[in-house]
Structure formats: structure tokens, C-alpha cells
Amino acid sequence: MSAATETKTEANTKTVENATCTFCGCLCDDMVLTVDVDAHKITKAKNACVLGKALFLSHEEEDRPFALIDGKPATLKEGVEEAAQILTNARFPMFYGMSDTTCEAQRQNVALVDMVGGTIDSTTSVCHGPTGMALQGVGESTATLGEIKNRADLVIYWGGNPAESLPRHFARYAVTAKGMYTPRRKKDRTIVNVDVRRTKSTPVADIFIQVKIGADFELLWALRALVKGRKVAPDIEKRTGVSLETMQDLVERMKNCRYGVLFFGMGLSMTRGRHFNAAAILSLASDLNEYTHFIATPMRGHGNVSGADMVVSWQTGYPFAVNFSRGYPKFNPGEFTATDMFARGDADAGLILAADPGSNFSQYAIDHMKKIPMIVLDPKLTHTAKLAKVAITTSHYGINTGGTAYRSDGVPIELRPCLESKYPSDEEVIRAIYKRVEQLLKAKKKTKSANNKRRKAA
Amino acid sequence: MSLKLTLKKKPSVPVEAESICPDVMEGLDLKQIAALPLHHGNEQVTVGDFFKVTGKSNGEIRLEGDTSRFKMVGDSMSRGRILIKGSIGQHVGVHMSGGEIIVAKNASDWVGPEMSGGRIIVKGNAGHMVGCAYRGGQVGVTGGEIIVHGNAGNEIGNTMRDGLIAIGGNSGDFTGVGMLAGTVIVLGKMGWRNGAAMKRGTIVSMEDAEMLPTFTYACSYRPNFLRLYLRHLRDAGLPIKDAWINGSYHRWSGDSIALNRGEALIFDR
Ligand code: SF4
Numbered sequence: 001m002s003a004a005t006e007t008k009t010e011a012n013t014k015t016v017e018n019a020t021c022t023f024c025g026c027l028c029d030d031m032v033l034t035v036d037v038d039a040h041k042i043t044k045a046k047n048a049c050v051l052g053k054a055l056f057l058s059h060e061e062e063d064r065p066f067a068l069i070d071g072k073p074a075t076l077k078e079g080v081e082e083a084a085q086i087l088t089n090a091r092f093p094m095f096y097g098m099s100d101t102t103c104e105a106q107r108q109n110v111a112l113v114d115m116v117g118g119t120i121d122s123t124t125s126v127c128h129g130p131t132g133m134a135l136q137g138v139g140e141s142t143a144t145l146g147e148i149k150n151r152a153d154l155v156i157y158w159g160g161n162p163a164e165s166l167p168r169h170f171a172r173y174a175v176t177a178k179g180m181y182t183p184r185r186k187k188d189r190t191i192v193n194v195d196v197r198r199t200k201s202t203p204v205a206d207i208f209i210q211v212k213i214g215a216d217f218e219l220l221w222a223l224r225a226l227v228k229g230r231k232v233a234p235d236i237e238k239r240t241g242v243s244l245e246t247m248q249d250l251v252e253r254m255k256n257c258r259y260g261v262l263f264f265g266m267g268l269s270m271t272r273g274r275h276f277n278a279a280a281i282l283s284l285a286s287d288l289n290e291y292t293h294f295i296a297t298p299m300r301g302h303g304n305v306s307g308a309d310m311v312v313s314w315q316t317g318y319p320f321a322v323n324f325s326r327g328y329p330k331f332n333p334g335e336f337t338a339t340d341m342f343a344r345g346d347a348d349a350g351l352i353l354a355a356d357p358g359s360n361f362s363q364y365a366i367d368h369m370k371k372i373p374m375i376v377l378d379p380k381l382t383h384t385a386k387l388a389k390v391a392i393t394t395s396h397y398g399i400n401t402g403g404t405a406y407r408s409d410g411v412p413i414e415l416r417p418c419l420e421s422k423y424p425s426d427e428e429v430i431r432a433i434y435k436r437v438e439q440l441l442k443a444k445k446k447t448k449s450a451n452n453k454r455r456k457a458a
Numbered sequence: 459m460s461l462k463l464t465l466k467k468k469p470s471v472p473v474e475a476e477s478i479c480p481d482v483m484e485g486l487d488l489k490q491i492a493a494l495p496l497h498h499g500n501e502q503v504t505v506g507d508f509f510k511v512t513g514k515s516n517g518e519i520r521l522e523g524d525t526s527r528f529k530m531v532g533d534s535m536s537r538g539r540i541l542i543k544g545s546i547g548q549h550v551g552v553h554m555s556g557g558e559i560i561v562a563k564n565a566s567d568w569v570g571p572e573m574s575g576g577r578i579i580v581k582g583n584a585g586h587m588v589g590c591a592y593r594g595g596q597v598g599v600t601g602g603e604i605i606v607h608g609n610a611g612n613e614i615g616n617t618m619r620d621g622l623i624a625i626g627g628n629s630g631d632f633t634g635v636g637m638l639a640g641t642v643i644v645l646g647k648m649g650w651r652n653g654a655a656m657k658r659g660t661i662v663s664m665e666d667a668e669m670l671p672t673f674t675y676a677c678s679y680r681p682n683f684l685r686l687y688l689r690h691l692r693d694a695g696l697p698i699k700d701a702w703i704n705g706s707y708h709r710w711s712g713d714s715i716a717l718n719r720g721e722a723l724i725f726d727r
Binding site for chain 2: 092116133136137217218224335
């Protein structure tokens with residue numbers, strides 16, 4: 001990673017090198033952006049894939065009010081005041097989101113939730129949260145994408161479609177990338193794809209294994225048994241759609257490769273069995289370490305969702321679904337995960353930072369969100385922002401705001417903004433809310449103790 | 459006469475109520491009991507704020523009203539009795555080591571997690587994670603009994619080491635997952651992937667169940683111990699058929715990925 005360089009070419013354009021694309025978990029940090037300063041637009045995004053190009057080239061700052069309160073335009077100060085009032089008066093506020101913002105903002109968000117005694121959860125809980133739970137149970141054999149690129153000679157994609165969700169995954173890291181010990185690129189690697197259907201990722205694979213819908217766990221379990229030299233029930237083909245010979249062939253390949261990697265997606269972590277599916281694939285990788293070096297790692301979608309896990313773990317000791325009602329962190333997915341807390345009607349207020357649960361949560365959860373005061377921080381007028389009491393417009397991270405983001409393998413990458421924005425960053429807004437809530441809580445404490453004294457005197 | 463707590467107003471958000479426990483309330487007068495702390499979200503309140511406290515504390519507590527938002531009732535309880543007239547919230551009887559909790563209606567998720575003794579009876583349905591370990595924990599229930607008359611959710615008896623969990627209705631997926639020992643009896647139908655990674659222990663079901671590919675069929679027989687268990691459950695009020703007491707069961711052993719010393723007994727005829 002060389003330092004970002006800005007070169008002014010003509011009077012009205014500039015180039016930003018080594019910029020980072022935040023669209024997906026690949027977090028490519030080799031973008032060369034050409035910016036038309038007068039038009040306030042990005043005109044070229046060299047090295048970006050289709051999705052990255054769409055992110056950069058279609059970027060346009062919408063002319064929105066700084067804040068909306070009950071749908072009516074308001075100033076930033078009014079928005080912050082209203083948000084602070086909501087949080088000060090809430091007993092069980094839910095803080096959710098954090099996938100599309102910087103680690104710096106995430107960190108402030110954790111400080112805020114700690115102060116108000118709320119609950120914090122990130123979009124991890126609706127993608128690879130189960131993987132986090134599995135990690136806790138069975139551990140993880142892992143590596144960075146750089147190591148995988150240089151060493152892996154057997155790459156298995158399971159339950160994910162990187163060709164469409166992480167377009168440069170193949171070229172940068174695992175299939176056609178040139179590595180230290182894989183100089184002949186794809187010729188030096190065997191690529192396997194396991195999925196319930198053929199996807200756009202299937203054509204890169206040398207071997208495609210189609211598993212029956214809902215039988216991933218059984219297939220993984222059978223593979224684990226074969227790796228350990230145990231018997232497998234004879235009806236396994238009927239159950240999983242995969243013949244015993246295919247399994248045995250895969251097991252031999254896995255045991256005899258030099259360096260194997262299992263990349264898994266939401267096809268495992270978000271289908272029936274969830275954390276057990278993730279635990280099964282992580283355990284398979286551990287089992288294989290008896291024979292060779294094997295790792296398993298989730299493919300994370302959103303830009304900085306890994307960062308949310310990192311920051312929340314670093315600050316609270318747990319990756320997501322953390323509650324501060326009692327003043328200390330408590331972790332319990334199912335109890336403190338946002339979908340569950342909204343669907344059960346537990347939360348009495350919400351702060352949504354850089355996510356749009358209003359578009360993908362269950363109807364029960366959305367119905368409850370409509371009933372309680374919600375605060376939304378987002379550059380766009382999202383579904384959630386439309387049903388919020390306070391919606392504050394913020395700048396785009398990665399384009400307008402710098403900071404840190406974590407790649408899906410846990411490597412921190414610096415963002416290099418290229419355009420200025422009139423809107424504040426998420427971090428600035430959260431800091432402002434924090435400051436105001438601090439004052440309000442102090443005042444609340446004072447009146448409470450004064451009331452107590454008066455009551456005692458009476 | 460027992461101690462009676464009658465709900466005055468419904469909480470707006472869940473309440474953590476580990477004070478509602480015979481061990482805590484025993485020997486206190488009504489005023490002291492009313493002053494015990496409860497946690498209403500992030501705010502500390504008192505028992506008296508939510509409940510009318512009457513009767514006398516003699517080791518038995520009666521909870522009246524809709525208490526479905528009260529969590530952790532009977533936390534670490536070692537003796538006495540809690541009678542819950544309505545439904546109860548999450549974590550009822552957490553870390554309990556003795557005494558009895560009877561829930562007249564439904565219980566939410568996490569009934570008796572990591573309990574080591576005593577008995578919990580739920581007359582209605584229970585949620586997920588009945589008698590389990592908390593996330594990150596290695597060992598779940600180490601003793602005691604949980605009897606649910608209705609249905610229960612996923613992961614019943616996750617990593618339990620000892621004790622008995624009986625479900626009168628159906629259970630969800632991963633029943634008895636990672637069991638180290640102990641007994642889980644489901645009178646209805648179990649979900650998917652039961653007994654995954656179990657080391658020892660027994661899972662019993664009266665309905666057909668699909669076993670994981672790592673379980674092997676052993677034989678069909680009449681296990682003696684099961685008669686005792688079923689009679690015991692009949693005494694506890696579950697509708698146990700004579701055919702189940704006298705019948706024979708298919709025995710599957712597994713999970714071969716773990717120790718292969720566990721068993722699943724599926725009612726045959
Ligand atoms: S692969 Fe992802 S991070 Fe890289 S350019 Fe494409 S969208 Fe951006």
C-alpha cells in the first residue's frame with residue numbers, strides 16, 4: 001500500500017491514487033480516481049469493477065435538508081437536539097447498523113450506547129453473526145487474503161457467489177491472481193464450488209458440487225466423518241444429492257493439497273442451521289489440519305461490516321448483540337439482536353447508523369419501528385429514514401470522509417476521500433449527540449437526586 | 459400463606475427481575491420486599507413499583523398478572539417455590555440449583571440455562587434454548603429437571619451434562635446438540651439434526667426422526683430405564699401412553715464425529 005497521491009492535472013481535474021472502494025468486503029485499495037473539481041463529480045475510476053464503478057461514477061450529492069424531524073426539514077442542531085432527547089428518555093434503546101461507516105464512527109457509537117445504557121448490534125447479525133457465534137464455540141483456522149493468494153492451491157467456495165457480490169475476489173486473491181507459490185495463477189490452483197444451484201461463480205470452478213437445498217450441514221458432517229475415517233450412512237446421496245464417490249474424491253483432494261481454503265457465504269450462515277452450519281465448516285477446516293494446512297473464512301459482503309465486529313469486540317469484548325442496560329456489557333444473540341428486539345417489541349427507541357433495516361427486516365420488526373422514535377443517520381433517504389422521527393443527512397464514507405475500514409479478512413485499510421461534502425460525517429454527528437446526551441443525563445441525575453432529597457425531607 | 463406479588467402495571471420494556479427468588483425474599487418483611495431492586499431497561503426501580511406485595515414470605519412466591527416481560531425470575535434459586543400464574547420472560551430459573559418453578563402458561567427462550575438442580579415445569583410452550591449453555595459456554599445443564607407440557611424451540615439441552623429435559627409436544631432443530639450426558643425426552647416430533655456432535659447421553663422421541671449420516675443403527679429393544687423415566691413423567695402430569703412404557707425402541711448410536719457413545723431411542727411399536 002503506497003501513500004495516496006493527489007495530482008492536479010488540469011485546472012479543474014485532480015487524480016486520487018490508491019483510493020479505496022467501500023462497496024463490498026474486498027475493499028480494493030488500488031483505485032485511481034479522476035475527479036472533476038468544478039462539477040464535483042468523479043469522472044473515472046480505474047481498476048474498479050462494475051459495482052465499484054457504479055459507486056464512484058454515479059455518486060452525486062443529493063440536495064437534502066441537513067435533518068428531517070417528523071418529515072419536516074430542520075437544521076443539524078435541531079436534529080441533534082431531538083436525537084439526544086430521544087436517547088436520554090429511552091429505557092431500552094437499540095443501536096443498529098454500522099456496516100457502511102468508518103471505524104472511527106463505530107467507536108463513537110459504542111461510547112454513546114455505553115453512556116445511555118442501550119443495546120448495540122450491527123448488520124453482522126443478519127449476515128455472518130452466526131459465524132461469530134460458531135467461532136466462539138469451535139475456534140477458527142484463518143489467514144489473510146494475501147497469504148491465500150500466495151499459497152492456496154485448493155480453493156473451495158461454499159454457499160456464496162463472489163462473481164456477483166465480491167467481483168474482484170477471483171482476480172485479486174484466489175483464482176486468477178498471481179501468487180508467490182502460485183505463479184501460474186489458475187493453473188496452480190484447483191477451484192471447487194459447492195452450492196445449491198449454479199451461479200455466475202460456477203464457471204470458474206474446476207469442480208462443481210450441487211448440494212440439495214437444506215442439506216449443507218449433512219454434507220459437511222459427512223465430509224468431516226470421512227476426513228476422520230468414520231463411516232457414513234449409505235443413504236447419504238439421497239439426502240444430500242452428492243454421491244459418496246464425489247465426497248471421497250473431494251476429501252482426498254482436501255487431505256492432499258498443500259494449502260487449502262474454504263470460503264463460505266450466507267448460503268451457510270443464513271440458512272436453516274445457521275451457526276451450526278458455520279461451526280461445521282470451521283470444524284472441517286480444523287479437522288483437515290491433521291493432514292495439511294487448511295483454513296476457513298467467511299466472505300463478508302458490506303464494506304465495513306468486519307470493522308463493526310472488530311470495533312465492538314475491541315470496545316465491549318463481544319462482536320455484536322451487546323447490551324449495556326446494567327452498565328456492563330452482556331452478550332446474547334437472540335435476546336439482544338436487532339431483528340429479535342424489534343420483532344418482540346422490546347426496544348423503545350432506535351438509532352440506525354448507516355444501514356437500512358426498514359428494507360430487509362421482518363414485517364413485525366418494521367411495524368414496531370414505526371411505533372417508536374427512531375433516529376437515522378444516512379446520506380440517503382432510506383426506507384428506515386422515511387419512518388424515522390429524526391433523519392440526519394451525513395456524508396459518504398470513503399468518498400467524502402476518510403478513516404479506517406476492515407477488509408473481510410480483518411486487515412484494516414485506510415480510506416482516501418476525494419470529494420468534499422457540505423454534510424457532516426457520521427462520526428461528527430454521533431459526537432455531537434454524545435455531547436448533548438451527556439449534558440442532559442447530568443441534568444437528569446441532578447433533578448432526580450434533588451427530588452429524592454425532597455422526598456426524604458418530607 | 460405464601461408471598462403474593464400481583465402485577466400493578468405492565469412494563470414498557472423488559473425487566474430483569476433476579477430479585478424475585480425465594481433465596482432473596484426469605485425472611486424479609488413486605489416493606490423490604492417492595493424495596494428490592496428490579497431493572498426496567500436501563501433504569502433501576504423496585505419490586506413495589508410494579509407489584510402489590512401481600513401475604514408472608516415463607517419460601518413460596520406467587521406471581522400474578524402478565525409477567526411475560528420479566529426476565530431472570532428465580533436466578534440462582536436453591537430452595538423454595540415460585541408459582542407463576544401467567545407467562546414468563548426469558549432466562550427463568552437461570553443457574554438454579556434447587557427448589558421448584560411452575561409456569562402456568564408459556565415461558566420464553568432460555569428456560570433453566572446452566573441449571574444444576576431443582577425442577578422447572580412449564581404448562582404451556584417454551585421458546586428456544588431450553589436447558590442449554592449460554593453462548594461461549596462449554597457445559598449446559600448439569601442436573602435437575604425441566605418439563606415442558608407444550609412445544610419447545612431449537613437447541614433443547616445444548617451441551618447438557620446431566621439431568622432430564624422432557625418436552626410434551628414437538629421440539630425444534632438440533633435437539634440435544636453437543637450433549638455430554640443426561641436425557642432428553644420428546645413425546646412429539648423433533649426437528650432436524652438432532653444430537654449433532656453429541657458425545658454421550660440419551661435422546662428419546664415417540665415419533666419418527668431423520669438421523670444424521672453419522673449415526674448408525676444398532677438394534678430394536680426395550681430399555682428398562684426408560685420405563686422408570688416415563689412413569690416418573692406420567693406422575694409429573696405428562697400424557698404417557700402405556701404403549702410407550704411397554705414398547706420397543708430403535709437404538710441409533712452417534713455422533714461418530716464426536717465420541718459415538720450417545721444414543722437416540724426412537725419409538726418403534
Ligand atoms: S470488488 Fe468490491 S471493493 Fe473491489 S472495486 Fe469491486 S465493488 Fe469495489
